Amino acid sequence: MKACVIVFPASNCDRDMKVALEASIGSPVDMVWHRDTQLAKYDLVAIPGGFSYGDYLRCGAMAARSPIMAEIKKHAERGGHVLGVCNGFQVLCEAGLLPGVLMRNAHLKFICKDVQLKVERADTAFTGGYKAGQTVTYPVAHHDGNYFADAETLKRIEGEGQVAFRYVDNPNGSLGDIAGVYNAGGTVLGLMPHPERLVDPLLGGIDGKPLFDHLVKTLAA
Amino acid sequence: MKVKVHVTLKNGVLDPQGKAIENTLGSLGFKGVNNVRQGKFIELTLSETDADKARAQVDEMCKKLLANTVIENYHIDIEG
Numbered sequence: 476m477k478a479c480v481i482v483f484p485a486s487n488c489d490r491d492m493k494v495a496l497e498a499s500i501g502s503p504v505d506m507v508w509h510r511d512t513q514l515a516k517y518d519l520v521a522i523p524g525g526f527s528y529g530d531y532l533r534c535g536a537m538a539a540r541s542p543i544m545a546e547i548k549k550h551a552e553r554g555g556h557v558l559g560v561c562n563g564f565q566v567l568c569e570a571g572l573l574p575g576v577l578m579r580n581a582h583l584k585f586i587c588k589d590v591q592l593k594v595e596r597a598d599t600a601f602t603g604g605y606k607a608g609q610t611v612t613y614p615v616a617h618h619d620g621n622y623f624a625d626a627e628t629l630k631r632i633e634g635e636g637q638v639a640f641r642y643v644d645n646p647n648g649s650l651g652d653i654a655g656v657y658n659a660g661g662t663v664l665g666l667m668p669h670p671e672r673l674v675d676p677l678l679g680g681i682d683g684k685p686l687f688d689h690l691v692k693t694l695a696a
Numbered sequence: 697m698k699v700k701v702h703v704t705l706k707n708g709v710l711d712p713q714g715k716a717i718e719n720t721l722g723s724l725g726f727k728g729v730n731n732v733r734q735g736k737f738i739e740l741t742l743s744e745t746d747a748d749k750a751r752a753q754v755d756e757m758c759k760k761l762l763a764n765t766v767i768e769n770y771h772i773d774i775e776g
Contacts, residue, residue, distance in 0.1 A: 532736075532761070536764070540760070575766065576766045576767050578709075578710075578712075579713060580712070583712050583716055621710075621712075
């Protein structure tokens with residue numbers, strides 16, 4: 476299993492993502508700079524949290540047009556797996572790899588706390604380590620996590636099982652309490668909460684660990 | 697050639713920042729202020745001298761970067 480973490484200027488969860496992945500994979504994970512124009516063959520590309528390009532224009536807007544994104548799109552089109560967390564989710568929406576957009580939180584506040592999430596389905600490489608309907612705790616830390624899509628898109632993603640996680644107690648105004656979505660094939664996942672921040676008892680919990688463990692188990696097979 | 701672009705939220709898209717501005721204007725004593733919507737104003741100087749070509753170019757820029765058409769509309773003014 477080979478994975479990489481993409482690094483943009485002002486990414487700040489890139490090392491956390493690398494550490495979480497390496498703990499599950501057991502071998503080193505590459506860091507790939509956003510200006511690179513070649514992407515080696517990876518099973519998983521992870522886009523980390525942070526404030527890429529200082530959130531200029533719109534969160535994730537600049538990063539979504541970085542040179543490396545053309546390669547990530549090709550990787551996704553080949554059926555390669557992509558995980559985007561927090562700013563990574565915003566980047567994937569801006570790049571058109573996931574439907575919808577993340578807007579300013581409804582109450583305008585930056586939210587930094589643990590939240591409870593409902594796992595919608597357990598038949599993807601990302602969530603096979605959980606049970607459908609199970610509640611897990613992940614931390615959130617964002618100012619722009621308010622998920623929005625037009626009525627038609629929302630109906631489509633709800634109908635086709637593209638909702639990955641829902642907030643038990645909606646902290647940011649997201650439509651349908653949506654905290655994370657899949658692409659149509661279930662191979663690209665974006666979510667606002669941070670599974671990589673709860674993968675070790677020393678960090679206060681391990682609810683995020685099954686996501687990484689199951690990804691590795693599935694993609695290494 | 698100078699071009700001005702206004703990017704605004706589509707109707708029906710919640711604008712919490714506009715709402716906060718509206719509330720603050722109210723608390724400052726400005727009465728009868730409704731439907732405050734916050735947008736972006738972007739000014740560009742292009743080397744292109746043909747107005748139609750400039751408009752086409754900026755339209756492409758809006759679609760590719762300046763606006764997120766899931767939630768935003770844009771309006772282009774060519775200043776000449």
